[in-house]
Amino acid sequence: MPVTTEDDVQILFCKWEEVSLRALLNRGARVHLVLDAFDLDHARPDPELLGKMAAVWRVSHDDSIDELSAVAADLLVSGVHIDRIASFTEFSQFGAGLLAELLGLDDTSPRLALNARDKRMMKIKAKAAGWRHARFIDVSRHDQRPDPATLAETVGFPMVAKPVNGMGSLSTTLVRDAGRLEALLKQPSFAPELHSHQLVLEEHISGSEYHVDAVWRRGKPWQLHISRYLRPRIEAVDPGHDNGSLIVPRDDDPELYAYVEERHVALNAELGFDTGVTHLELFRTGAGEIYFSEIATRLAGANVPEAIGAYCGVNLREAWVHELCGGSPESLEYTDPPFRYVGWINLAPACDGVISDMPSKEDLAADPNILEWTFLHKVGDRVELAHPSVWCLLLVIGADTIEDFHAAVARIEREHPLSVAGIDTNGGS
Ligand SMILES: Nc1ncnc2c1ncn2[C@@H]1O[C@H](COP(=O)(O)OP(=O)(O)OP(=O)(O)O)[C@@H](O)[C@H]1O
Ligand SMILES: [Mg+2]
Structure with a gap:
């Protein structure tokens, strides 16, 4: 390039x-x-x-x-x-x-960091930019004892409880009833990575979850891709199963792209952002309503940059670095997708332990649907599957139809297992 x-x-x-x-x-x-x-x-x-x-x-x-x-x-x-x-x-x-x-x-700026890190501030800004968002209420002050009935009335069950400055879905829980809400309020727990111990409670939005990844210069997107998580992140309890996302081709859903792009540009202006990289998440309900979920002014994690690279010829990270170094958008060389549907998944063992076996690069290269791989672990590493973002072996995969993509995910999980010592991931032990 x-x-x-x-x-x-x-x-x-x-x-x-x-x-x-x-x-x-x-x-x-x-x-x-x-x-x-x-x-x-x-x-x-x-x-x-x-x-x-x-x-x-x-x-x-x-x-x-x-x-x-x-x-x-x-x-x-x-x-x-x-x-x-x-x-x-x-x-x-x-x-x-x-x-x-x-x-x-x-x-x-400190203000942009506040607007793009605090789950309450980002919703206020999103609303001003024309997005719908979940009802929310916070539990944040040392001098106030929250009344569970008021919280439940404002948000409703089930609700999602999460740290106001959360990340990586740490300390994020689904609260289904008043008993669990009382228990949470009595003893909220925060992962050690989280410094501020304040919670926001949100109406639970059910439906599909998407992420939107873009590189911007002075308010204009250089590239913007919308991807659908294979299942909502909060439901991805098993890090090695259906844990990934799939890029939505623009001509599959031009209305979604138009809706999101218009509001993303407006949201950037509200946040005080105009140049850099963004990762936005949203929900689409069964009735087709779109809800803003959150935004971050950072590069997407997992294999999202690689999936985008395989899809359009310009890896999201490369585009970001190119922008940072003062490159011009015209000098990025985009190519046609190798498959209509491209996405990424994570492969992981079925339980905690020391990895005893994993697919070789040759196995992966021979698979017709696997385009790229990133090994985050090797045989002999101990893995603890504490949360869905425990990345072990990240793959970029492609298929010609959505059905084929999902079938390829299931087949790849079955045919390329990771085992931990003494446990056979095909079911035996
Ligand atoms: N209001 C909501 N309704 C339904 N699901 C929600 C809601 N809020 C959060 N979730 C689920 O919890 C996950 C984590 O929440 P959120 O994205 O706000 O936190 P995060 O820790 O900043 O995320 P990330 O993992 O992207 O860094 C979401 O991806 C989504 O699946
Ligand atoms: Mg998130």
């Missing part, structure tokens, strides 16, 4: 993400990297790659105002002019907003 880059663009990158970092360096960017303790202690960054960075900082976590302010001061004192900030994960959105403010950049 021909690449247009500004010479020596200086990027401040928050969190470790090897593929994007390599892509930025390959385009000649100078990368200043902020890593948190988790990155350094668990992700074990490649020292050779770290050596190619213009600078590397370690902060204890990405919400630490004093540590990030010291990073900003380092840059300001040394006279380095940062052109762009790239924040890869939810963890670093508030921190990136602070850094942008201190460095005088407009990629993001």
